[in-house]
Amino acid sequence: MFNKHKVLEKMDRSAWGGGESWAASGQALDTRYERRHSRWYEQCLMGMPFHFIVGLPAVVMVPSLVVHGEGFWRDLPPGLATTLWAVGAAFLITLFVLHRMTRFPGTQAVVYVVPLVSAVFALTWALLLGVAPVDERVLWGGYVASLLWFLVGYAAAQRFRRPRFALVPLGEARHLTETEESRLYRLEVPRLGAQRIDGIVADLRSDALNHEWMRFLTKCMLNGIPVYQIKQIDESRTGRVKLEHLADTELTSLLPSPLYSACKRGLDLCGALLLLPLLAPVMLATAWAIRHDSAGPALFVQQRMGHRGVPFRIYKFRSMYCDMKGKEFASGEDDPRITPVGKIIRKYRLDELPQLLNVLKGDMSFIGPRPEPVDLSQWYEKDIPLFSYRRVVRPGISGWAQVEQGYAAEVDDMAIKLQYDFYYIKHFSLWLDVLILLRTLKTISTGFGAR
Incomplete structure (x- = not known):
C-alpha cells in the first residue's frame, strides 16, 4: 500500500535538490520544464x-x-x-x-x-x-x-537575479507571501508551461498533496528544478527557525561544530588581546564620563547565564542611576533610570566594551546569543520551551538576533529572539560570524537597537 508520508519524509530529507544529474542522464519525462538561469x-x-x-x-x-x-x-x-x-x-x-x-x-x-x-x-x-x-x-x-x-x-x-519560485498552494504553503528578496508564482494546476523558475515551494507534509501534485513535483525534480519544503524557504527568508517546525530528531543535529568552536575560541582570544590596548583610551574616557555624570562606580557587574548553563559575572559600563529601582531590564529609550551619558553609550554600544574581559576569560565570545540575567533567564524558561538550548554555544557581545531584531525583553519578543538564536546555532559557521560582525559595525554607526 502506498504510504505518502514515508515517501515525502524520505524526499524531504534529500532536499529534493539533486535532480539535475537525473535529467542529464536522459530520464526526463516527455514534457520538459526548464530551470531559470540553467543554460550554459x-x-x-x-x-x-x-x-x-x-x-x-x-x-x-x-x-x-x-x-x-x-x-x-x-x-x-x-x-x-x-x-x-x-x-x-x-x-x-x-x-x-x-x-x-x-x-x-x-x-x-x-x-x-x-x-x-x-x-x-x-x-x-x-x-x-x-x-x-x-x-x-x-x-x-x-x-x-x-x-x-x-x-x-x-x-x-x-x-x-531576484529568485522566482512556483508555489503549490496547499497546506501551510498557502500562507506564504512574496517579499522584496523573492517572487512567488502561484500554481492553479500542477503544470508550469513555459514559465522558468528557480524552484518549487510546497508543504510536503500536507494531506491535500494528492497523486497528481506528487507526479508534477517528481517531473520537476527529474528536469533539474529543486523542490523545497516550506520550512526551508521560510527559514531562508526570515532568518529564524520556527520551534514548531523542529522534528523530533532535529535537536540532535543542532550541535555546533567542535572544530569551529575551538577555532572560534582562538580567534576570540587573539581579537581581545589586539583590541584591548587599542580601545583602552576609549574605555578610560567612557569611565571618566560616567563617574562625572552621576554618583556610583563606572562598571556594572551582574550574574548572567553562560555557556551550558554555568553562571558568570558580566562586566559593562554603568548606564543607569544607582539609587533608582525598576525592572531587571531597560523598558525603552525613555527609561528614567538611564543617565545622560548612559543614553549615548547604549546607543553606540560603548557600554559593552568591558566585555572584552569576559572574552579573554572564556565566559563569552564576540559573536553568539546574548546572555540573560540569571533571574530573567529562569523566568523565560517557564514560558518558552527550549529556551535553555541557546546555551549550547558561548554567549556573545553581539549576535544574529541583535542585528536582525534589535533589543528584546518581553516574553513575546524573546520567543522570536529564540528563533533567531536557533538559526544561528543551526548555521554556526565562520561566514555567519563575519556577516554578523559587519552588521554589528553598521549597527554601531546607526544606533539601531539601542535600549
Whole structure:
C-alpha cells in the first residue's frame, strides 16, 4: 500500500535538490520544464566562472597596464610580481567570502563590498609590509578595481537575479507571501508551461498533496528544478527557525561544530588581546564620563547565564542611576533610570566594551546569543520551551538576533529572539560570524537597537 508520508519524509530529507544529474542522464519525462538561469551561457555569465575568467584577470592586469604601460610583463619592476599575486589573492578571498555570505537571509552583498574589500586589502598590505617589496600604486589600483568590479557585479545580480519560485498552494504553503528578496508564482494546476523558475515551494507534509501534485513535483525534480519544503524557504527568508517546525530528531543535529568552536575560541582570544590596548583610551574616557555624570562606580557587574548553563559575572559600563529601582531590564529609550551619558553609550554600544574581559576569560565570545540575567533567564524558561538550548554555544557581545531584531525583553519578543538564536546555532559557521560582525559595525554607526 502506498504510504505518502514515508515517501515525502524520505524526499524531504534529500532536499529534493539533486535532480539535475537525473535529467542529464536522459530520464526526463516527455514534457520538459526548464530551470531559470540553467543554460550554459547563463551559468557562465551569472555565476562564479565569469568572476574567474573575466574579473580576476581584469583586476590583476588593468592596474599594471595603467601604471607601467604595455611592456611591463617583459621586464617586471621590483615588487610587481608579488603585488600581482597579492591582488589576485585578495580578490579571490573577497569573492569567496561574499559568495558564502549571500546564502544568509536579508544579505545584500553590495552593501558589504566596501568594508570587506577594504579589510581584505588592508590585511594584505599589512602582511606584505616589511616582508616583501610592494608596488603600492598597483596595489591601490587593484583595490579600486576590485571595488568597482564587485559593486557593479553584485548590484546587477541583486537587480536581475531576484529568485522566482512556483508555489503549490496547499497546506501551510498557502500562507506564504512574496517579499522584496523573492517572487512567488502561484500554481492553479500542477503544470508550469513555459514559465522558468528557480524552484518549487510546497508543504510536503500536507494531506491535500494528492497523486497528481506528487507526479508534477517528481517531473520537476527529474528536469533539474529543486523542490523545497516550506520550512526551508521560510527559514531562508526570515532568518529564524520556527520551534514548531523542529522534528523530533532535529535537536540532535543542532550541535555546533567542535572544530569551529575551538577555532572560534582562538580567534576570540587573539581579537581581545589586539583590541584591548587599542580601545583602552576609549574605555578610560567612557569611565571618566560616567563617574562625572552621576554618583556610583563606572562598571556594572551582574550574574548572567553562560555557556551550558554555568553562571558568570558580566562586566559593562554603568548606564543607569544607582539609587533608582525598576525592572531587571531597560523598558525603552525613555527609561528614567538611564543617565545622560548612559543614553549615548547604549546607543553606540560603548557600554559593552568591558566585555572584552569576559572574552579573554572564556565566559563569552564576540559573536553568539546574548546572555540573560540569571533571574530573567529562569523566568523565560517557564514560558518558552527550549529556551535553555541557546546555551549550547558561548554567549556573545553581539549576535544574529541583535542585528536582525534589535533589543528584546518581553516574553513575546524573546520567543522570536529564540528563533533567531536557533538559526544561528543551526548555521554556526565562520561566514555567519563575519556577516554578523559587519552588521554589528553598521549597527554601531546607526544606533539601531539601542535600549
